[in-house]
Amino acid sequence: MGMGIGINVHSPDAGKIKGHQEPVACGVWYTSTGTAIPKMIKFQDADGHIRTLSNLHVRTFEKKNYCGIPTLEYECDAVVNSRKYIFHLLYYVEHQKWTVLWKSQSFFNG
DSSP states (O other): OOOSSSTTOSOOOOOSOOSOOEEEEEEEEEOTTOOEEEEEEEEEOTTSOEEEEESOEEEEEEEEEETTEEEEEEEEEEEETTEEEEEEEEEETTTTEEEEEESSSOGGGO
């Protein structure tokens, strides 16, 4: 019988992030309780053009630790020209930076 000897006192670690992350600027709406909800992202494509992806739909939200780094992970999708794009937005709390991890074909390669 465990009596508070330090077992399970830390958040579980999700390990390494699999896939290629790309930096993004993220427009976020905050609820009255302080929860951030991504609404739009901007990123640079392979040709150097700035692309905007709006009308994001947040499917899931989870607080995770990747290799000990606190991260907010949003699984999102967006429809552009009748095509659905699925991606994860990662917010690194300590560095205040956003990245995208495309799960379906990349927006600017499709």
